[in-house]
Amino acid sequence: MDANSFSSFASPGDAARAAELRRVKAIAALVLASCLVVFIAAKILLPTHPVFGFVAAFAEAATIGGLADWYAVVALFRRPLGLPIPHTAIIQANQNRIADKLGEFIEVHFLEAAPVEAKLREVDFASFVADWLSDKKRSADLARFLLRLLPEAMSATETSGLKTFITRRVMTQLQSVDLAPIAAGTMRGFIRDGRHQGLLDNLLGAMHGALTEPDTLAVIKNKIRDELPTLLKLYRADAFLLKRIVASATTFFDDVRKDPAHPFRGEFDRMLLSFVDRLETEPGFTGRIDGLKRDLLARPELAELGRNLWNNARSFIERSASGESNVLAHHLANVFVEAGAALRADAEMRGEINQGIAVVLRTFIADQKSGVSSFIADQVKGWDMQQLIGVIEVNIGRDLQYIRFNGSLIGGLAGLALYTIEYLLRLL
Incomplete structure (x- = not known):
């Protein structure tokens, strides 16, 4: 594929570069042809004046230099004039080796742990x-x-x-959770914060309310009447005892609820703490709690x-x-x-997230870089080399054509210098 065929499907920028390449190629060919014409003309006019010898030497060497560099530039991409000359069409002939080396180069120089990690740490993924x-x-x-x-x-x-x-x-x-220590710890915290006193107040209030209920009083009265001797029943001692019991109980409940320093509260604290200690140390409590847990979990x-x-x-x-x-x-x-x-507001968290992502990606790249290298090599091996050469030639061919200009100029100067030396030696 040449620049002309490539420009038919390239982007507008590539089309412009292809047009510029064609222009430079035409100039380079014109320079080469001009050198050849000047050489022939100088050779013809050489008998008329010695200066045409210098002109002929320059033009001859410039023609040879231009032809040599034309051959070198063309041989890089394709076979000059289509001839099967060895060591030409270098890029096409070495496609597989170029692919392997390109993959290896990227693996070694681009996917190494240190540069990859440094680049990853520059990226603010969390933001x-x-x-x-x-x-x-x-x-x-x-x-x-x-x-x-x-x-x-x-x-x-x-x-x-x-x-x-x-x-x-x-x-x-x-099933494996040991509830006894958890329950004991929860109760200790409950007692330490003083919330058990509120529970006591609620219990006392509930008991006070229950004792004032007619149904409750009737049950207690009947129980007292059943326990009294027959003689006392005749004197309605059950009503008297019920009244005294209820009055004493309600007075006690009110005293405890109104006095934060009531001795009964201390007894309540000691009772609860003793229960917590037994809950932590006695196997019987642990077994009962575990049994309760198993029964609860087994419930349909x-x-x-x-x-x-x-x-x-x-x-x-x-x-x-x-x-x-x-x-x-x-x-x-x-x-x-x-x-x-x-x-966004937590810089510390963003830093931790960025560090974690960088570590994960670095590890992933380190594990997969050989696969990336193989993938790149396989992709390059599967490229259409004619199309690839068209892309390369359009993008760097203009600069390569200047090699031909330089070859003509350097060759011409070298030929002129050699002819001058030869001319001076003849004069001696």
């Missing part, structure tokens, strides 16, 4: 992510995209057995609750993905926007 997420439209598009994927992901989770596997793993992890109601939660979540996601409900999409988009704003 790009923050700016991208901060755009409401992009975040909304991302939310809708994720929602379209979620129903398929949930269906795949069910059909692939992943749901069952996850459920079993969760149940196994829950818990499995049914899990299925209902899953089905409701799937139904809600499907409605959101179909556009029937925009609540989840709107909320998810707002989450992305807020995440972008938070990331």
Whole structure:
């Protein structure tokens, strides 16, 4: 392929360069032809004056130099005049070697760990992510995209057995949790913060209210009456005892509730702390808690609750993905926007994210650089060399044509110098 055929499909810039290449080629050919004409004319006029000998020497050497450099430039791309001359069409003949060396060069000099890491650390990936997420439209598009994927992901989770596997793993992890230390620690924090006193006040208030209920009073009265001797029943001692019991209890409850320093509160503290200590140390408590945990996890109601939660979540996601409900999409988009704003405001987090991405990409490139090298080499080997040569020639051919100009000039000067030396030697 020559520059003319290439210019038929190249971009406007390449077409202009192809036109300039044709112009320079024409000038170079004209210079070569001019040197040849001057040489012939000088040889013819040589008998008339010795100066034409110098002109002929210059033109002769310039013609030879121009021809030699024309041959060198043409041989780089194709066979001169189509002749099968050895060591011509160099680029075509060495396509595979050029491909392998190009891939090797890129692997060694462009994909080495140090320069790759240095370049990656110059890129602020986190800021790009923050700016991208901060755009409401992009975040909304991302939310809708994720929602379209979620129903398929949930269906795949069910059909692939992943749901069952996850459920079993969760149940196994829950079974392995030792609840006694957790419960003890929670209760210690509850007591340390003084919140147990509020619980005591609520219990006392509930008991006070229960003692004033007619039904409760009737039950207590009947119980007292059943325990009293027959003689005392005749004197309605049960009513008297009930009244005294209720009055004493309610007075006690009121005293405890109104006095933060009441001794009963200290007894309540010691009772709870003693229970926490026993919960942490006595195996019997641990066993009972573990049994309660196993019974709770084995309840069919818990499995049914899990299925209902899953089905409701799937139904809600499907409605959101179909556009029937925009609540989840709107909320998810707002989450992305807020995440972008938070990331933009947190320089430390951005630095950590950039460092992590740089490490991941550096490792990935280090693992795949040989594959990149092979890919580049295979691509170059598969190129249409005629088209490639057309691209190279159009882009650098103009400069190569100046080699012909220089060859004619340097050759002419060298020939002139040699002829001058020869002329001077003849004079001696």
